[in-house]
Amino acid sequence: xxxxxxxxxxxxxxxxxxxxxxxxxxxxxxxxxxxxxxxxxxxxxxxxxxxxxxxxxxxxxxxxxxxxxxxxxxxxxxxxxxxxxxxxxxxxxxxxxxxxxxxxxxxxxxxxxxxxxxxxxxxxxxxxxxxxxxxxxxxxxxxxxxxxxxxxxxxxxxxxxxxxxxxxxxxxxxxxxxxxxxxxxxxxxxxxxxxxxxxxxxxxxxxxxxxxxxxxxxxxxxxxxxxxxxxxxxxxxxxxxxxxxxxxxxxxxxxxxxxxxxxxxxxxxxxxxxxxxxxxxxxxxxxxxxxxxxxxxxxxxxxxxxxxxxxxxxxxxxxxxxxxxxxxxxxxxxxxxxxxxxxxxxxxxxxxxxxxxxxxxxxxxxxxxxxxxxxxxxxxxxxxxxxxxxxxxxxxxxxxxxxxxxxxxxxxxxxxxxxx
Amino acid sequence: xxxxxxxxxxxxxxxxxxxxxxxxxxxxxxxxxxxxxxxxxxxxxxxxxxxxxxxxxxxxxxxxxxxxxxxxxxxxxxxxxxxxxxxxxxxxxxxxxxxxxxxxxxxxxxxxxxxxxxxxxxxxxxxxxxxxxxxxxxxxxxxxxxxxxxxxxx
Numbered sequence: 167x168x169x170x171x172x173x174x175x176x177x178x179x180x181x182x183x184x185x186x187x188x189x190x191x192x193x194x195x196x197x198x199x200x201x202x203x204x205x206x207x208x209x210x211x212x213x214x215x216x217x218x219x220x221x222x223x224x225x226x227x228x229x230x231x232x233x234x235x236x237x238x239x240x241x242x243x244x245x246x247x248x249x250x251x252x253x254x255x256x257x258x259x260x261x262x263x264x265x266x267x268x269x270x271x272x273x274x275x276x277x278x279x280x281x282x283x284x285x286x287x288x289x290x291x292x293x294x295x296x297x298x299x300x301x302x303x304x305x306x307x308x309x310x311x312x313x314x315x316x317x318x319x320x321x322x323x324x325x326x327x328x329x330x331x332x333x334x335x336x337x338x339x340x341x342x343x344x345x346x347x348x349x350x351x352x353x354x355x356x357x358x359x360x361x362x363x364x365x366x367x368x369x370x371x372x373x374x375x376x377x378x379x380x381x382x383x384x385x386x387x388x389x390x391x392x393x394x395x396x397x398x399x400x401x402x403x404x405x406x407x408x409x410x411x412x413x414x415x416x417x418x419x420x421x422x423x424x425x426x427x428x429x430x431x432x433x434x435x436x437x438x439x440x441x442x443x444x445x446x447x448x449x450x451x452x453x454x455x456x457x458x459x460x461x462x463x464x465x466x467x468x469x470x471x472x473x474x475x476x477x478x479x480x481x482x483x484x485x486x487x488x489x490x491x492x493x494x495x496x497x498x499x500x501x502x503x504x505x506x507x508x509x510x511x512x513x514x515x516x517x518x519x520x521x522x523x524x525x526x527x528x529x530x531x532x533x534x535x536x537x538x539x540x541x542x543x544x545x546x547x548x549x550x551x552x553x554x555x556x557x558x559x560x561x562x563x564x565x566x567x568x569x570x571x572x573x574x575x576x577x578x579x580x581x582x583x584x585x586x
Numbered sequence: 587x588x589x590x591x592x593x594x595x596x597x598x599x600x601x602x603x604x605x606x607x608x609x610x611x612x613x614x615x616x617x618x619x620x621x622x623x624x625x626x627x628x629x630x631x632x633x634x635x636x637x638x639x640x641x642x643x644x645x646x647x648x649x650x651x652x653x654x655x656x657x658x659x660x661x662x663x664x665x666x667x668x669x670x671x672x673x674x675x676x677x678x679x680x681x682x683x684x685x686x687x688x689x690x691x692x693x694x695x696x697x698x699x700x701x702x703x704x705x706x707x708x709x710x711x712x713x714x715x716x717x718x719x720x721x722x723x724x725x726x727x728x729x730x731x732x733x734x735x736x737x738x739x740x
Contacts, residue, residue, distance in 0.1 A: 217632055225631070263631040354636040355629045357731050382655040490637040498638035499735035500625060506657045508734035 174525055182559035183544050184530035190550075190561050191363040191527070192520040197466035203553050204445050206231040206323045209333045211447045211460045213237055214474060215317040216351040217264065218245060222281060225264045226250055228470070230364075230446075230462045231323050235309060236260045236270065240281035245313055247321045248283050248306035259306075283308050316345030316449075316476075318458070334443070337407035341439050344451055347431035353455075353490055354475040356499060360508060362515025364446050364463040365550070367471065370507055371440075371448045371459065372408060372542035374398075375531060379506050398537045406444030406549025408542045413438050426488050428454040431478070442542060444549050455493040467515055473497065473504070526559070587679045587713045594681050594711055595669045597718045602665035605738065610650035618712060618721045619643060623739065627705075627727040638727075639739060649739070658737040663702060664690045665740065670706075674713075680721070683709040687725070689740050703729035703740065 178185045190196055212227040218239040227235045227247075234250040236259060252259045252272035259272050259279070269278040269286060278287035283306035291301065310322040312330040315338050320330050327333075338345070360367075370376055377384055394413040402408045412434070429435055433451060441449045446461040455475055462470040475497065477489040496503045518524040529543035547558040557563070597616060604612040614621075623646055625639040641649060671684040684706060691702035705727035712719045725740050 264633055352632050353634075354638075355631045356636075356638075357631075358733055358735070359731055360733060379657060381657065382652055385655065487637070487640070491640045494637060494639050498625075499732040500639045500737065500739060501735070502652075502656060502737070505659070505735040505737055509657060509659060512734050 174523075177559070178526055178528065178530070180528075180530050182557060183548065185526040185528050186547060186558045187561050188518045188524040188527055190558050191366055191514070191518050192466050193561075194466050194520070196554075196556075196561060197463070199554060200445075200463070201231050203555070204550070205229070205463075207327065207553070208445060209312070209320045209322045209327070209330050211318050211443075211458065212247070212321045213319045214350065214352045214458075214476065215239075215245060215313055215319055216349075216479065217355075218319075220266060222266050222268050223264070224260060224267060224270065226260055226262070227321070228462050229321065229323060233323060234258060235321060237311070237319055237321075238270070238281045245311060245319055246281065246283065247309040247311040247319075248279075249309065251307070252277055253285065253304040253306060254288075277304075279306050315342070316456070317350050333405055335404050335407065337403035337405075337409060337443060338441055338449065340401075340409055340412075341441055341449055341451060343432040344430055344439065345449075345456075349479040350456065350476045351479040351481070352474050353477050353486060354473070354493070354498075356473040356475075358471045358473070358499070358508060360469055360471060360512050360515065361467055362469060362511050363466055363518075364461045364469045365546075366514045366518075367459075367461060367469065367507075367511040368442065368446045368448070368546065369529075369543050370511055371450075372442050372546055373529070373531075373540050374410065374537040375540065376507075376510065379510055380503055382502060396537055400535045400537075400539060400541050400545075402541065402545040406546050407442060408545050409439070409441040410537065410542075426454065426492055428485065428488050428492065430454055430456070442546070444546060452496075453492065455489050455497075457493070457497055467519055471508075587674075587676060588716075588718065589674055589681075589713065591672050594672050594683055594713075594718050597711060597720060598667055598669055598683060598685050598707065598709060601720060601723075602667045605740075606662070606664055608738070610653075614643070614647065614650070616720050617643060617646075618719045621646065621720060622722045623725075624723070625725045625727060625739065627730050629730065646739075649737075653737055656737055659734065661691050661694050663736070663738060663740075664692065664699075666690065667707065679712065679714040681711040681713055681718070683707070683711055685709065687740065701729075702736075703727055703732060705729065705740070 213225050217225045218237060221239055221241045224236055224238045227237060229235050235247050236250040237247045239245050250259050254275055254277045257272055257274040259270050269280055271278045276289045280286050285301040285304045288301055310327060312320050314330060398411040398413050400408055400410055436453050438452045448459040450457040458474040460472045475493045477486055495501055529540040531538055531540040533539040535541055551558050601613055601616050621643040623641045626635050626637050628635050666688045668686045669683060670686055673682050687705050687707055689703040690699050692699040705725055708724040709720060710722040712721050
């Protein structure tokens with residue numbers, strides 16, 4: 167039965183943890199608050215260390231908190247991160263996304279900085295500043311940086327934040343053997359700009375009920391009952407992270423996949439592991455390739471998606487080619503699944519744009535924490551509500567944010583892929 | 587060996603119009619049995635070439651055959667190609683063709699058109715029979731942000 171305006175805007179008869187006010191996906195003020203309370207406080211995955219493999223390599227990163235950053239590997243091989251802002255007149259220090267330079271030199275007035283953030287040259291410095299400003303006064307702003315969990319470079323704009331390990335907790339433990347079996351290397355970097363809210367895309371990574379979107383996956387038997395797919399269970403971790411149990415992907419049954427038998431060290435043949443990290447990072451290891459999603463929200467309805475595909479540093483050119491081929495079928499801009507996922511998230515962005523009068527968004531499926539349970543989204547929004555001081559189901563009433571239901575399920579003790 | 591440049595150019599343009607019309611059997615009819623198709627782009631971010639599609643003829647056929655089983659953006663794509671250079675390899679009885687490519691996407695709703703991608707075709711064409719046949723197509727994209735992507739190759 168269709169609904170009138172009153173019915174349409176009515177809160178669902180569900181616990182408030184099981185639906186979200188669509189405002190959290192479109193309101194500019196909430197987005198600005200997310201930048202302050204979330205993005206400027208949490209560890210963000212910026213790049214992979216293979217992107218700055220050599221001394222003096224640099225790589226820029228547009229931090230979702232709003233600050234442009236530059237990541238540099240020094241001659242001591244340590245990776246450091248700085249604001250990508252010249253300390254003289256606030257010009258962008260580095261324009262190119264990557265490169266190699268012994269000194270970072272601002273194009274504007276040729277102020278120069280080394281890989282430790284020291285200012286090492288101010289043209290005609292003494293003549294203009296005498297003793298009032300010296301090079302030691304105008305070093306770059308350094309940003310907390312750690313490298314880990316497979317060689318990824320993580321940054322945190324908050325100088326007083328806890329260590330990365332505190333934020334990640336044990337959420338990546340179940341993928342660590344595969345992440346740390348061998349040094350990794352980025353094979354692709356795909357950036358897609360979409361008009362949607364970043365949480366909607368992360369939600370898609372956090373719920374597998376959307377396998378109905380991937381019709382071809384289902385009908386070919388890739389996700390058949392023997393694969394362990396429907397037995398996969400969510401495990402929620404502190405700080406809003408979640409993983410789903412591993413499974414065996416039946417690529418043989420997946421018509422036209424062209425998928426190879428190439429595997430990944432320590433991952434069972436045709437295995438698949440996935441971990442979602444708060445606020446918008448996903449580790450997705452499937453058979454022969456690791457895909458990392460990290461998002462850079464630019465506004466409530468505007469986001470840059472960064473997709474990295476990784477292989478092993480030790481790969482021969484032939485193996486690398488095969489990994490790229492395996493990834494391309496599913497996850498390239500021409501891949502089967504990525505296009506479908508991004509179409510759906512973009513459609514949500516259009517339908518729930520500010521002023522469109524969307525309804526409350528449901529994430530109320532409960533199926534014993536198995537793959538179509540929407541506990542992943544509930545757990546995510548629980549953390550979001552905690553950090554924002556607002557309930558995701560009633561975001562305009564900060565003071566009365568309901569005590570959040572504990573959505574943390576017991577960890578999955580047995581790997582379902584090994585039981586079917 | 588037929589070294590008539592016009593017939594080579596016509597082949598390139600016909601592959602574009604066939605794909606524009608989503609006439610995949612016509613497109614494949616212009617391709618050799620050993621046809622190879624690849625899409626790559628150079629990333630200044632990671633300073634390396636990336637391969638985003640790498641298919642032989644059978645895999646291309648599978649891709650086309652399974653298109654109806656996918657949820658896809660159905661906004662039509664229009665390929666504008668300009669053949670820049672045709673060079674001949676008389677020993678191989680082949681032509682190597684460089685073509686500038688622009689792909690436009692037209693909204694189904696309202697009909698607004700925007701540039702979707704730019705790049706080049708690097709084609710290898712067999713001239714060993716009456717009509718030229720496409721042996722290999724390498725699409726080198728300059729555009730790397732393709733938004734939500736597309737299931738139909740360029």
